[in-house]
Amino acid sequence: MSDEGIRLNLGCGRHVLDGWYNVDAVASTLAPRPPDLLSDVRKLAMPDGCATSIMAIHVWEHFYRWECEAVMTEWARLLRPRGTLIMEMPDLFKFCQNILDGR
Numbered sequence: 859m860s861d862e863g864i865r866l867n868l869g870c871g872r873h874v875l876d877g878w879y880n881v882d883a884v885a886s887t888l889a890p891r892p893p894d895l896l897s898d899v900r901k902l903a904m905p906d907g908c909a910t911s912i913m914a915i916h917v918w919e920h921f922y923r924w925e926c927e928a929v930m931t932e933w934a935r936l937l938r939p940r941g942t943l944i945m946e947m948p949d950l951f952k953f954c955q956n957i958l959d960g961r
């Protein structure tokens with residue numbers, strides 16, 4: 859990890875990206891390479907303020923509601939001041955429409 863900070867890709871799954879420090883609990887057989895770190899993203903053994911950005915794509919919905927505050931506190935601990943948190947969640951309306959459409 860450099861003094862400039864890292865960009866964390868948490869729960870990377872098969873999307874192990876160049877230029878990001880990729881973290882997941884398991885290595886996906888569909889990924890181009892293993893993650894940089896195998897770890898539960900709820901609690902990471904990384905220093906405070908080490909990340910300039912955290913990206914969590916389709917990860918948040920895997921936590922129980924009662925875990926969310928602690929997870930967000932952990933991710934905030936990792937982010938530097940003025941860091942960026944990028945999150946994407948499933949579109950519930952699109953999901954329901956797909957069921958209605960038989961997809």
